[in-house]
Amino acid sequence: MSGPALVVHQFRFDQKAFWRNPASVFFTIAFPVILLLIFATVFGDQTVDVRGGVKTTVYYVPAIITLSVISATMQSLAMSLVIAREDGRLKRGRGTPMPPWVFIAGRVGNSIVVALMMLVLIAALGRLAYGVPVPWGRLPEIVLVLVMGAAAFCCIGIALTAAIPSQDAAAPIVNALLLPLYFLSGVFIPDDQLPSGVVHFADAFPIRHFFEAFFSAYVPADGGTSLEWGNIAVVAIWGVVGLLLAVRYFRWTPRGD
């Protein structure tokens, strides 16, 4: 098979394995849906003081899509690659004629496709359950920001595997990084209720910038741009740094091998 055909081949089997894995389906698909339902139920009739005041559900739909993208990419990749590495499955794959980049491309493709599915799922749920308008006119910008962010968080997730020593350590390490940043970056708690010091702290990390960029594409300010290039650039730089670290430190063999 040619390189691209081999990537599609790998992707097909990654998709099968993904949908049959209860943990990946729960955390990547069901968990964001549950979060949206909870936030909308608890804070549904309030308004958030951004963009001159928007309904809470209008705020949470892009917030939860942001979380879904990070979950489908960084979180899912870091955990599944560490498990496959410690199982010896990555090492076995390296013993075949398959070029290593094909394997990575299949996994990244799987993550980005799931992220796009989550965009559709959460946007549809927001529209049907809470009347949050789907911004059809800005679909190209929305997909552009989402795919760029998804690619960057894939690189970060792959780089992160080098810092995770075992299968058991994967979930705690990934969650210890992500959960506080979801809170501090305005994904769980609207910005208007966060002290400015917290937001400044969160500005050092890519989640805040990805959320800002995605929120601007989904709910732009009046007369404002839907492409916040400053935020997009910060996410891209994190992605490139992740890519360089991944190229340098990613390992195919189990720890202690």
Added chain:
Amino acid sequence: MSDPVISIRGLRKSYDDIEAVRGIDLDVQAGEVFAFLGPNGAGKTTTVEIMEGYRGRDAGEVTVLGEDPQHTDRAWRERIGIVLQSCRLDPYLTVRESLALYAGYYSAPRPIEETIALVGLEGKAEARASSLSGGQQRRLDVGMALIGDPELLFLDEPTTGFDPSARRQAWETIAGLRDLGKTIFLTTHYMDEAQRLADRVAIIVHGEVVARGTPEDLGDRDNRPATVSFRLPDGVAPGALPVELGAAVVGDGLGVSLSTATPVATLNALTGWAIERSLDLEGLEVRRPSLEDVYLSLTSEDV
């Protein structure tokens, strides 16, 4: 004779200050099953992973299928199959899917159904890997290593941790591969496995080959003393045995073992003596040293 499939000269490899492989020479010919036998930590996996291209080396020459495993390409990988010492399967893919995934990596794979039959998993084609027994998972491992139709197959401790029936099934699978004309390089720490499967065996201890040969003549087995053992009836002490047995009495009490270089003469003298006295020698047997005896004596001499 054509060029060997594997040729190793003066191979050395150290980890930090531990010398895992200390000057190994090996040749493996096309179509033979070669067993690399040794205790845990002897350097078997290090050596095999150098041949597979997973590890570098400190010194020596290694040629596998005409190439140095440190500088190989996709074409070389098409020609080898690898079963790692420990590798789990994707738990969410079925037997057929696991093989189909790997078949896609090769330019001319074996037919999937035929490969399933070859490793004896016909009834399990639709079963997910996570539902297979340990022995079945190992056979799927072998199937995935065979799916590219390799000329050379590496099996690193293929039956470690198996119960006797799973081991016997794995042996049948491996023995069947010989009929396909594959060259097989097998590592094991089970003597019976080497004896059952291999055409030739090398015993490795502390990173060095201490013996090599066919399982039959390994360690000069034919010229080692045989053991004649039996039990004496009540009231007959070992001291009553005739001097002309010409053998050393090893055992004591009722069970007696005689170590002898001339088992035929010893047996003649012993049975003559017993018939004269109308004694029955229960449990009488003559035993040549097994591969296990040779292996144990070789590996213990080194300690």
